[in-house]
Amino acid sequence: MQAIEVSHLIKKFGSLTALNDINFSVEEGETFGFLGPNGAGKTTTIRILTGISRPTSGKATIFGHDIEHDTIAARQSMGIVSENSNVYDDLTAWQNMMFSAELYHVGRKEREKKANELLKKFELYDRRNDKAHGFSKGMKRRLTLAMGLVNSPRLLFLDEPTSGLDVQSNLIIRDVVTDLVREGVTVFLTTHNIEEANIMCDRVAIINKGNIVAIDAPESLKKTIQSVQSIEVSFDHNSADQLDELRRLPMVNNAQKEGDKFKLYTEDPSEVIDALMAYAHVHNLKVISVTTLGPSLEDVFIRLTGLQRAGDGVHAID
Numbered sequence: 001m002q003a004i005e006v007s008h009l010i011k012k013f014g015s016l017t018a019l020n021d022i023n024f025s026v027e028e029g030e031t032f033g034f035l036g037p038n039g040a041g042k043t044t045t046i047r048i049l050t051g052i053s054r055p056t057s058g059k060a061t062i063f064g065h066d067i068e069h070d071t072i073a074a075r076q077s078m079g080i081v082s083e084n085s086n087v088y089d090d091l092t093a094w095q096n097m098m099f100s101a102e103l104y105h106v107g108r109k110e111r112e113k114k115a116n117e118l119l120k121k122f123e124l125y126d127r128r129n130d131k132a133h134g135f136s137k138g139m140k141r142r143l144t145l146a147m148g149l150v151n152s153p154r155l156l157f158l159d160e161p162t163s164g165l166d167v168q169s170n171l172i173i174r175d176v177v178t179d180l181v182r183e184g185v186t187v188f189l190t191t192h193n194i195e196e197a198n199i200m201c202d203r204v205a206i207i208n209k210g211n212i213v214a215i216d217a218p219e220s221l222k223k224t225i226q227s228v229q230s231i232e233v234s235f236d237h238n239s240a241d242q243l244d245e246l247r248r249l250p251m252v253n254n255a256q257k258e259g260d261k262f263k264l265y266t267e268d269p270s271e272v273i274d275a276l277m278a279y280a281h282v283h284n285l286k287v288i289s290v291t292t293l294g295p296s297l298e299d300v301f302i303r304l305t306g307l308q309r310a311g312d313g314v315h316a317i318d
């Protein structure tokens with residue numbers, strides 16, 4: 001059975017078309033990533049799929065239940081973890097869990113068992129009697145996730161699960177999601193983090209300006225732009241002009257500095273390696289390491305969304 005089926009979904013806000021006739025389906029047990037730049041339509045899609053917002057036209061079903069007309073049945077099988085934490089600051093972690101369990105109509109006995117289990121899993125058990133008020137952002141996000149799992153959902157919606165979090169919370173969340181997937185839970189996650197989608201998802205949809213521009217497994221998406229390759233190089237010392245000089249080498253399409261390395265994009269790696277060796281010789285530099293890399297999911301994303309690479313990440317052109 002399909003966990004999610006979306007057909008001809010359109011959402012307009014006045015004259016703005018936030019979703020422009022999108023279609024996709026997610027199989028039960030799949031981890032499906034929704035990747036797109038700011039304003040692409042990710043949150044709008046999640047809000048429709050979780051029954052919070054209505055589409056202008058089109059249809060979405062959750063395990064066969066129409067989300068618009070059979071909302072209660074559709075929502076019964078889902079857990080929702082939104083980016084904006086729905087944790088109540090004045091309640092303790094335990095009280096928040098109980099509140100969420102009640103909302104999801106989890107039976108009294110089951111509630112306590114589930115809360116104990118989840119608080120332990122998310123490493124919050126020792127703080128269960130503390131008010132959420134004093135929790136860090138990472139702890140709050142972990143608690144939100146624990147609350148979203150209290151009804152043992154078959155389908156979990158995660159909106160930007162790890163954005164802006166500390167390393168520990170990040171790792172705990174990824175581990176728990178990996179365990180859930182192993183247990184057969186379907187996961188729909190939106191993210192800005194391309195590497196996260198690459199690691200976690202069976203398939204990824206890239207959405208841009210309300211249109212789905214690609215859907216496939218990360219590895220298959222990378223194969224579609226096999227011509228883009230990159231060479232990572234590091235020298236024994238760096239100077240301020242190096243990046244510009246490397247950009248001007250023959251066959252280099254673009255270059256960026258990443259830590260102590262330079263990444264050069266090209267369609268002809270062997271020409272660029274020759275040019276790099278000549279460059280090092282002329283400038284009296286020693287090459288410490290040089291590696292040829294295939295296209296990354298970020299390269300695919302940039303190609304499909306028309307975004308531009310800058311020194312510190314990916315930026316919209318407009």
Ligand SMILES: Nc1ncnc2c1ncn2[C@@H]1O[C@H](COP(=O)(O)OP(=O)(O)OP(=O)(O)O)[C@@H](O)[C@H]1O
Nearest residue numbers: 013016017018036037038039040041042043044045
């Ligand atoms: N309630 C609303 N009223 C008017 N416009 C809206 C509303 N909600 C979203 N939009 C617009 O719809 C488009 C899609 O927004 P959406 O929040 O779905 O993007 P997103 O991909 O989730 O972006 P981000 O990554 O920044 O959260 C944007 O242009 C946004 O400004």
